[in-house]
Amino acid sequence: MPLTVYIVFGALYAVVCAAALGKLLLRSLGLRLYRTEDHLLGFVTGAPLLSLLVFAACAFGVARKGLFIWLGIAILALAWRRGVYKPLGELLPPLPRLWKWILVAVFAVFGVLYVTNAMAPEWSPDGASYHLGLVARYLRQHRFSLVATNMYANLSQGVEMLFLFAFAFGRHSAAALLHCSFLFALPLLMLSYARRFGIASAGACGALLVFASPVVGIDGASAYTDVAAATIVFAVFYLLRIWEIERGNRLLYRGRVVRDAIA
Numbered sequence: 459m460p461l462t463v464y465i466v467f468g469a470l471y472a473v474v475c476a477a478a479l480g481k482l483l484l485r486s487l488g489l490r491l492y493r494t495e496d497h498l499l500g501f502v503t504g505a506p507l508l509s510l511l512v513f514a515a516c517a518f519g520v521a522r523k524g525l526f527i528w529l530g531i532a533i534l535a536l537a538w539r540r541g542v543y544k545p546l547g548e549l550l551p552p553l554p555r556l557w558k559w560i561l562v563a564v565f566a567v568f569g570v571l572y573v574t575n576a577m578a579p580e581w582s583p584d585g586a587s588y589h590l591g592l593v594a595r596y597l598r599q600h601r602f603s604l605v606a607t608n609m610y611a612n613l614s615q616g617v618e619m620l621f622l623f624a625f626a627f628g629r630h631s632a633a634a635l636l637h638c639s640f641l642f643a644l645p646l647l648m649l650s651y652a653r654r655f656g657i658a659s660a661g662a663c664g665a666l667l668v669f670a671s672p673v674v675g676i677d678g679a680s681a682y683t684d685v686a687a688a689t690i691v692f693a694v695f696y697l698l699r700i701w702e703i704e705r706g707n708r709l710l711y712r713g714r715v716v717r718d719a720i721a
Contacts, residue, residue: 480504
């Protein structure tokens with residue numbers, strides 16, 4: 459089977475499993491979300507939950523591709539049983555037609571550029587060395603191991619646990635492509651936020667500036683963690699604004715659980 463298939467499968471499998479976990483969490487909170495928010499916030503809130511499950515697998519010494527396959531199947535089956543794939547909520551207020559066509563054109567051009575670069579062999583110095591170097595070591599040994607010669611092994615490695623899930627199927631490029639999914643999620647979240655709060659044109663402009671920024675594109679198409687971190691931080695801000703409107707204590711309590719999983 460072509461390597462491209464493994465790369466795409468590894469990244470998409472991680473994204474779909476994270477989104478399923480996030481939707482399970484958001485549905486349990488009873489939040490009134492728009493349909494686009496349900497998808498985007500579901501992915502971002504589910505990412506730390508999937509990371510936590512991979513962390514547990516490494517801690518117990520059972521981190522293997524076979525385990526991740528069955529773990530994903532269990533997550534998707536539970537999500538299907540709970541009905542999280544059914545459309546939820548209304549559509550967001552529409553964008554002005556001019557902004558809509560500009561966004562489609564820019565996302566199409568830059569999206570192809572980012573995806574093809576993410577699927578290429580990983581060349582970034584940090585990504586190829588410690589971001590994925592440690593991930594490869596954990597997968598080979600099926601567990602965390604003592605690394606006394608690399609200070610980066612003492613970092614939290616929350617996003618790297620997501621990389622490990624994708625890496626098990628498509629190696630380095632699958633992890634980079636998974637990080638690229640956050641690069642797409644961030645401007646879309648910005649746009650959704652702006653449409654919810656009635657500043658669609660400003661949100662569209664900001665989303666374009668972020669998505670077309672060279673430094674953001676290079677980082678997001680590599681096996682780094684910065685774009686993922688920025689996406690998660692913005693999602694937390696987004697959820698806090700929703701809490702400000704609804705004042706639901708359940709969101710704050712579950713938010714602390716997700717925050718602790720990220721940390």
